[in-house]
Amino acid sequence: MRRERQQASSGKSSSSGKGGSGKGSPAGPSRFRIWLRRLFRWGLGLAFVGAVAIAVAVGIAVQRIPSFEELKKSPAGQTIRVHAADGTVFLSLGPNYGRWLTLTETPQVMQDAMVAVEDRRFRYHPGIDPVGISRAAVFAVEHYGTGRRMQGASTITQQLARNIFLSNSYTWTRKAREMVLALALEWKFSKDELLELYLNKVYFGGGSYGIDAASRRFFGHSATEMSLSEAAVVAGLVKAPSRYSPTADAAAALGRSGVVLETMVDAGFITQSQADGAKPADVQLAQETGQNSARYFTDWALPQLDMLIDEGSEALDVFTTLDLGMQRAATAAVQADTPKGVQAALVSIDRDGAVRAMVGGTDYVASNYNRATQALRQPGSAWKLFVYMAALEAGHKVDDQVVDEPVTINGWSPRNSSGRFAGAMSLRTAFAYSVNTIAAKLGDEVGFSSVANMARRFGITTPINTHPSMVLGSAEVRVIDMTAAFAAVARKGVSAQPYAITKVTTADGRLLFQRPAERGQLLVDSWVAAGITDLLQTAVATGTGRAAQIGRPVAGKTGTTSSNKDGWFLGFSSGLTTGVWMGRDDAKPVGGLQGGRAPAKAFADYMRIAVARRPVEPFDTQVKLPEWQLEDESDAYLGEPGDEGLTDDNGMPIELPYDSRPPQQQQGDAPPPPPQDESPVLNQQWIEEQTGRRPPPPDSGAAPKAVPQLKTVPAPPPPKIPAPQRTPGGEGRQPNL
Template sequence: MASNSPRRPRPSAPKSARGPVARAALTVLKIGIGVGLLMTLLLAVAVAISMASLPGYRELMRSPNGQMVQVRSADGAVLVSVGPSYGEWLAYDEIPQVMVDAMIAVEDRRFYHHPGVDPIGTARALVVNIQRGGSAQGGSTITQQLARNIFLTAAQNYTRKIREAILALALEQRFTKREILELYLNRVYFGGGAYGIDAAARKFYGHGANQLSLEEAAVIAGLVKAPSRYAPSSDPEKAKGRAKIVIAVMADAGRITRSEAAAADIDALRFAPQPKQNNVRYFTDWVLSELESLTDETIEPLVVTTTLMSGMQQAADRGIVAHTPAGAQGALVAMSTDGAVRAMVGGKDYVSSIYNRATSSRRPGGSAFKLFVYLAALEDGVEPDDVMIDEPVSFGNWSPRNNDRTYRGEMTVRQAFASSVNTIAVQLAQRVGYDTVADMARRFGITTKIDRQPAMALGTSDVNLLEMTSAYASVARGGVEARPYAITKVTTSRGRTLYTHEAEEPRMLVAPWVAAKMTDLLKAVVDSGTGRRAAIGREVAGKTGTTSSNRDGWFLGFTGDIAAGVWMGRDDNKVVGGLAGGRAPTAAWADFMRVATKGMPSQALQTDVELPEDGFGEPDAEVYGIYPPGSEPPVDENGVPIGDPSVVTDADTPNLGPSQPRPQGQPPAQPRLDGDFLDQILAEPQPKGSGGGSPPSDPM
């Protein structure tokens, strides 16, 4: 009999407890764990291999550190030998506890709590660097620093960081914390050539490291961050300022009490006097900074041969010391017309100030900057014998004045330049365009920001002595770039050559006839103008410069062989009574050049370059855009080849269209090589700048 009771539904199959997302997440987790275990295994193997290959402790104590570099002049004299100095090796128990505490506080606060690599410190440094957009904070532990100092280079790349971490882990497994600290404090570099705390203490304080006070230890601990910047031998005040930070960090870390920190008197600290340094160190410091880009050799001792001539360097030093006014500083750069730097003085006394005013200082150029105004004008078609009018002129709300407050009326361009007439310089700058003048300065190697207001013609822009000297040398070279260089060869002490200077393909900056006419103007400055004190018994061309209220004095000039520039002024930009470009700077320049050119045959300066009858000569074809035989030159809208010297294209010629044949007997028009044309040829972008400034009054 059939039952009428309802049939119970068949239970459905149980659904999976995990959806596709959960399954994917689990798969990723498993893969991550597997990769993590594999990486841990590989790291353990790498650390074990590194441990097995580590030298013994005694060997690490004896291994050398640092690199010796010897810098020589072109005539073979040793200018400076830079290298490591070492003190006594101090066992851990001989190291003052205050030195250990200072170093741990400032370099690795969690030193006793990590295995060689500090994940917390690394993460903190990473966050800070991301927030500040750079490498504001480092995450290396003391052990990592020791590994880098002993086994690796300072190259900034991920491979080196990974090797550093592996070696740090191996060092921690092989040696105790006390041994690592002992190695570190006896091996780390503290600036001034000193390796280890004992060498640093003897160099900076005149006694061994076992006698270090809290203040002295704070200075030494603060040097590790940037030895060359904070070393007392370089800048005592920066060293003290850094030490005050170290004292505060020690108190914050609990290494000293707040009362001990308050009682520390860093300002009363006295440093040991440093050996007298010759002023050639301005040059060798510059050379050593350039050396880093020429070779990556960091172990073998190096011999660096330079372009400097010992006799010229001594003459430059004497000239600056003898003529720089009291309370002011002076600088001199001299170079051959190919750019080889023969002498460099960055200040009156290297010991009292290591700041190199020849390579680093930026000061208004005064009338020395007029070089670029007149180069642009000559290129635009102005002739040295053209007549202009020295008269009151206004440019908006500004009216340039001559230094003597007088106006002379009609005069030639040559006379205006020789007497450094301000009104005519500004008129010329307006004629060619202020951007054109700025572009001319860029073309000649001026990299500083250039004012593009009317007063720029009088030298309101800051310029650099090395770059300005190079610009004048380029004029002396006939308009061909004279790029400064100082290193001719780098070898190891065993004779292996690492670098040899090779002359670059010369760049023509202006046409030879422009350079010749510029030389004519510069020669007039010395013959009859503001630079008469530069006369040395042979042909000389040059230009004086003086800024407002006699704050800066310049003289830049050249003979057929050597170009040199002199700047004088105060570092604080205060007025120097009686300073003018035509006085002390020119006198120092002349004293130097008499020695520098002694024994050299007198060369006539090139002041007149005639264009060939058929236009441009073959050597300059590629510069001026003239195409060699067999190639197809571009044509204008009338089908006439561009650059054909038989065609008149000068818009100033009356009654002639742009494509009509040149009348019989009429010379070819001189090319107008404006900034845009040469920039296109030279394929170098010209940076733009803006700015203003009050005009300097400069007859010198």
């Protein structure tokens, strides 16, 4: 029974298996078809939902996209065109736009070149090119994991959407938005309008947006005159503007233009003979009007716009004081005369403060640090300008006799660069040969705070100490501030505030700023300015600044700091004031660097060209003293001395602290002892003959060209004048000359 049941059970199972296999063959495929149909329906549903979503997104985008006329007026960022004093545009910053060209004004070769190389199917797709997308997808799969970007998918319309509305970031989100915007643009505008927008807004490098700006930038003429060769060069820039720029890499630009011509032939826009006839290598590139060194000037000038105007979006035309001819001369002088491994700065200021040239270093590309306006350096003996002006204002005259001798002030003993002491000399001679001991005496006499106040009055804004060594230029200053101080002297004591911007307008000519005329402030009386000009002229005519002579009247002063770390020359002629500094950025010593050498030579090389077209202007050194200096104050108050000596208002005799009579009238005085070491003094007569203050003797012949010989004369020391209170303290570094 058990066996029969097992057999019956196995028979059932077997028949059921057979029957299932026989009836199940159509059941399996039907289940697969069911799932396939379901997936298809789901796909259609998702596609429909996606299409609706895209349609909604595109519709919204269409509503938000500005009109064609509004898009024409919306530049991407602020453009600033910088004009030189003669109106020439020498620098464009920000996006550079040329004239808007309609499609009918744009040469057909330019249109064809752009379409051929950027989007051959532009006239046939709806803004997105399925063929291009497929090619990009295959590329992405083949190069998955290599980090290479997807290529070849963007149409002209997509590029336009990206240029106007999006950034250049490579993300899927940005790409999706780009596609939606491309579809919206195609929906809203015609193909001709899209191409016109693209040609006028695409970036071609060099700050130029649009074919007209690119044509003017690279070829010097409007895009309406563009040839096939030029069109091939410009069309090739879109792929990589910096890599294929003809001004940056001519070989790369020519190679790329050849690819553009081949593509145009392949697309049927031109024939092979036309392509062969095009000669991109013969294209004439526009000459650069800008200068490397002029960027120092614009880097200093343009930040001042924030204080002059409120406009932050409109295109601007900024008119400046820069003279391109003077700037070229300044650059050439700095590059020719600056010693190897040394940096330099030059600032040139007109009589009203207009900056005509500025060089902040030997090469802007190598270093854009502006040493003319930012660097703080010791001026050395150029600082004596303020010492001597303070002395003149206090009552000294340029012909006053002073004695070069050892001196110690609060424990500080200055030394002369020659290492010797020359004895008696005039103030003029002491300044011309930059005698340190005389400067120290004058500073001690008038007060170091008076010298500091004089420097402040003339525009020195950096910290100034009142230690005795400050008279030799231990305080750090800026080149532009020192130059402005000398410019005020050239202006007969009236301030000359440096400025760069004369006018600012919008691109359509609307005036935003006009610099008013400024008369300046009187800093010192004219007789003080005349006196210091006398001294400055002597320093160039016979003293340490002889290398700065240019064949017309020049007044100036050298400056050299300890160990030759800094060399200066500052001076003026024919209404133009120029300051030159040289040294290392790390303030290390430079062998042979002295103010009277390379800096003075650079000054002369520049000024010969800068003032060549200006009339020769003699200096007004006629010192018209005020009444209080026309007679001795004590004598005027006490009356004329008689045989009995000076008397007061009541006729009573007065004892003076020293015998004021001439030596030959003094009784009982022993003759002065002969000098112990034959201390030399400079030949004052020769100096006055050289500067025209004394005619040469009839039998002297031509004036000697060599440095005058020294002679020895005994000289009594001048009466001591009580010095004002000073602030004692430690000493700074001691410059030499």
